[in-house]
Amino acid sequence: MPEVNTFYEAGPDLWQCLGWQPKDIQIAQFKKLQALLRHWNSRVNLTRLVESEDFWITQVFDSLWPLENELRNPDLPRRCIDVGTGGGFPGLAVAIALPGTTLTLVDSVGRKTAAVAAMAQSLGLENRVEVRTERVELTGQKRGCRGQFDLALARAVATSPVVAEYLVPLLTLQGQALLYRGHWSVEDEANLKRALVPLKAKLVNCKQVNLPAGRGVRTLVRIKPLGPCPKSYPRSVGLPSRLPLGA
Numbered sequence: 001m002p003e004v005n006t007f008y009e010a011g012p013d014l015w016q017c018l019g020w021q022p023k024d025i026q027i028a029q030f031k032k033l034q035a036l037l038r039h040w041n042s043r044v045n046l047t048r049l050v051e052s053e054d055f056w057i058t059q060v061f062d063s064l065w066p067l068e069n070e071l072r073n074p075d076l077p078r079r080c081i082d083v084g085t086g087g088g089f090p091g092l093a094v095a096i097a098l099p100g101t102t103l104t105l106v107d108s109v110g111r112k113t114a115a116v117a118a119m120a121q122s123l124g125l126e127n128r129v130e131v132r133t134e135r136v137e138l139t140g141q142k143r144g145c146r147g148q149f150d151l152a153l154a155r156a157v158a159t160s161p162v163v164a165e166y167l168v169p170l171l172t173l174q175g176q177a178l179l180y181r182g183h184w185s186v187e188d189e190a191n192l193k194r195a196l197v198p199l200k201a202k203l204v205n206c207k208q209v210n211l212p213a214g215r216g217v218r219t220l221v222r223i224k225p226l227g228p229c230p231k232s233y234p235r236s237v238g239l240p241s242r243l244p245l246g247a
Contacts, residue, residue: 007213008052017212018061020071029096029123030060036122040115046087057215063090064097065209066178066220075100078150083136083166084157088116095125102128108135140169140234147172155180161195161244168199169229177223184219194246200227
């Protein structure tokens with residue numbers, strides 16, 4: 001008899017694979033987030049990953065598994081920024097899972113940020129979640145954001161050298177950038193390491209997992225500063241993607 005697949009909802013197998021057990025109120029928030037995504041998706045094209053496994057594995061699980069260390073101390077005060085948040089991931093999932101964390105969610109598409117801000121308010125997260133509508137090249141040069149974050153996250157935004165240029169300037173000297181990637185190669189790592197040299201940062205580690213229910217391989221790349229990021233980074237809007245560092 002085939003195994004019963006319980007990943008279509010917030011069942012115990014999901015949290016067992018994650019190695020973290022949310023409180024009942026957090027499970028309720030995740031379920032409400034799913035309902036809010038359904039509502040806003042009917043008005044704004046946020047994401048196709050809304051139902052059953054698409055939501056619980058590809059959105060919630062994939063947002064949280066890179067935070068294995070942070071989930072051990074969920075109430076620890078932190079400042080976190082999610083760059084290119086799109087439909088609110090990983091940022092909103094992180095806000096639910098880490099109640100001690102304040103988050104800044106950045107995206108350049110106004111209709112998406114309006115929906116994400118409304119969802120954050122409906123979830124009761126408005127006191128801990130700020131949503132900014134701007135290009136991250138501008139965010140990284142602003143006084144209230146540059147060098148201010150303990151964690152900087154980006155999922156499926158651009159190539160790793162480009163994402164590194166977006167995230168490293170946002171970090172405190174003790175902070176870390178978390179790059180959510182798919183498959184990862186020796187060439188990918190070499191390209192990233194070259195890009196980190198002018199940013200005065202280094203690669204801490206790479207970790208891979210197979211998502212439950214055969215949803216594919218994911219890679220987490222952690223980066224930390226070696227010193228203050230030079231003021232010339234991030235470069236002006238569009239330049240990081242047109243001329244990636246280390247190319």
